[in-house]
Amino acid sequence: xxxxxxxxxxxxxxxxxxxxxxxxxxxxxxxxxxxxxxxxxxxxxxxxxxxxxxxxxxxxxxxxxxxxxxxxxxxxxxxxxxxxxxxxxxxxxxxxxxxxxxxxxxxxxxxxxxxxxxxxxxxxxxxxxxxxxxxxxxxxxxxxxxxxxxxxxxxxxxxxxxxxxxxxxxxxxxxxxxxxxxxxxxxxxxxxxxxxxxxxxxxx
Amino acid sequence: xxxxxxxxxxxxxxxxxxxxxxxxxxxxxxxxxxxxxxxxxxxxxxxxxxxxxxxxxxxxxxxxxxxxxxxxxxxxxxxxxxxxxxxxxxxxxxxxxxxxxxxxxxxxxxxxxxxxxxxxxxxxxxxxxxxxxxxxxxxxxxxxxxxxxxxxxxxxxxxxxxxxxxxxxxxxxxxxxxxxxxxxxxxxxxxxxxxxxxxxxxxx
DNA sequence: TTTCTTACTTGACACCATGTCAAGTTGACA
DNA sequence: TGTCAACTTGACATGGTGTCAAGTAAGAAA
Numbered sequence: 001x002x003x004x005x006x007x008x009x010x011x012x013x014x015x016x017x018x019x020x021x022x023x024x025x026x027x028x029x030x031x032x033x034x035x036x037x038x039x040x041x042x043x044x045x046x047x048x049x050x051x052x053x054x055x056x057x058x059x060x061x062x063x064x065x066x067x068x069x070x071x072x073x074x075x076x077x078x079x080x081x082x083x084x085x086x087x088x089x090x091x092x093x094x095x096x097x098x099x100x101x102x103x104x105x106x107x108x109x110x111x112x113x114x115x116x117x118x119x120x121x122x123x124x125x126x127x128x129x130x131x132x133x134x135x136x137x138x139x140x141x142x143x144x145x146x147x148x149x150x151x152x153x154x155x156x157x158x159x160x161x162x163x164x165x166x167x168x169x170x171x172x173x174x175x176x177x178x179x180x181x182x183x184x185x186x187x188x189x190x191x192x193x194x195x196x197x198x199x200x201x202x203x204x
Numbered sequence: 205x206x207x208x209x210x211x212x213x214x215x216x217x218x219x220x221x222x223x224x225x226x227x228x229x230x231x232x233x234x235x236x237x238x239x240x241x242x243x244x245x246x247x248x249x250x251x252x253x254x255x256x257x258x259x260x261x262x263x264x265x266x267x268x269x270x271x272x273x274x275x276x277x278x279x280x281x282x283x284x285x286x287x288x289x290x291x292x293x294x295x296x297x298x299x300x301x302x303x304x305x306x307x308x309x310x311x312x313x314x315x316x317x318x319x320x321x322x323x324x325x326x327x328x329x330x331x332x333x334x335x336x337x338x339x340x341x342x343x344x345x346x347x348x349x350x351x352x353x354x355x356x357x358x359x360x361x362x363x364x365x366x367x368x369x370x371x372x373x374x375x376x377x378x379x380x381x382x383x384x385x386x387x388x389x390x391x392x393x394x395x396x397x398x399x400x401x402x403x404x405x406x407x408x
Numbered sequence: 409t410t411t412c413t414t415a416c417t418t419g420a421c422a423c424c425a426t427g428t429c430a431a432g433t434t435g436a437c438a
Numbered sequence: 439t440g441t442c443a444a445c446t447t448g449a450c451a452t453g454g455t456g457t458c459a460a461g462t463a464a465g466a467a468a
Binding site for chain 2: 163164169184
């Protein structure tokens with residue numbers, strides 16, 4: 001268990017560092033952002049960063065947590081849990097997470113790029129994926145409960161598939177590489193996930 | 205224009221380097237493979253690598269070409285072009301490319317990891333994606349010709365979507381992270397791409 | 409006022425990987 | 439015998455991370 005402290009209140013320079021990291025990462029250059037760049041934007045010396053974070057990986061991880069806090073991801077995902085049917089929940093979850101991706105994309109990129117070679121960074125990212133997967137799993141479970149889950153996939157498989165459809169690289173491919181709008185992305189992933197998971201024509 | 209020489213014949217050490225790179229990259233550690241590791245496996249000095257390749261990026265790129273040559277990707281993709289209907293071609297292409305992914309996965313990972321920060325590596329990888337996209341586009345065009353393309357997507361959008369479904373990260377998510385078998389992967393992507401692109405029930 | 413503490417600064421340095429350079433060595437071939 | 443190509447060895451520049459030691463500025467406590 002861990003105590004989460006509102007980072008906005010105390011530790012003003014720590015917050016300044018996190019905001020600097022966030023803004024640099026958001027402006028594109030995922031893994032090209034150096035510690036010295038962050039220090040410069042935060043208005044402190046490079047070495048002072050290490051008074052607040054033991055290394056680059058932890059700084060990036062702390063930045064994702066900071067963004068989660070500011071963007072209130074927990075609340076947003078919780079809202080998707082209100083849906084009563086599996087189908088509704090699927091759509092709600094796709095929307096909630098799909099719309100969160102662009103907000104963490106910068107940090108995600110940096111964290112993923114760090115992954116091979118940094119155990120801690122990989123773990124941190126896996127944790128996050130785990131949280132998404134959990135949301136996927138409960139949407140899938142609800143579909144199964146409703147008898148709406150496609151026949152050829154068990155719940156685990158269906159969860160794998162949904163989590164993969166909702167992965168960052170897919171968002172990146174469509175919205176970054178191919179220039180899709182966020183709403184087109186959401187609409188298509190929603191449609192695709194329904195095609196993938198929902199049993200066709202159960203009533204006919 | 206560029207002359208492609210069968211690398212297997214002449215240049216024995218060059219080939220040894222490429223094979224060493226390939227085997228190291230295949231054994232997992234994508235971006236953790238150092239030039240010195242490659243040299244050691246190839247049985248030459250680290251500096252001698254630079255007598256054959258100007259830098260790491262070019263070595264990786266040459267390695268993908270070497271694999272293409274050995275694995276005959278061109279022939280395999282060409283075979284998928286024999287299909288007469290859009291639907292058959294879609295399946296054939298999914299199979300051809302989907303089964304090629306695991307064979308280049310190691311190098312792909314290293315090349316992608318190099319991407320941010322190395323213009324040349326990014327370009328090389330983009331070229332490859334371009335080739336895949338081209339295959340996707342002609343499958344989509346054939347579907348459209350047959351009147352089988354789903355109504356709400358134009359050909360460009362459909363191509364984007366198919367190329368994304370066939371991207372390396374999706375294979376990685378399913379087959380690496382979640383342990384799917386290659387045949388399950390192919391079956392599911394085939395089904396998913398048909399669900400995504402083919403107009404439902406055109407005859408009823 | 410003096411002293412102590414905390415947060416920061418400066419500058420130097422070790423580490424590690426890439427890539428470069430210069431000066432050998434070795435073997436084949438003429 | 440000489441020459442050339444392929445390779446070796448050792449040294450070094452570069453650029454980033456992370457560490458260390460000594461110094462400074464400001465506020466709280468005595």
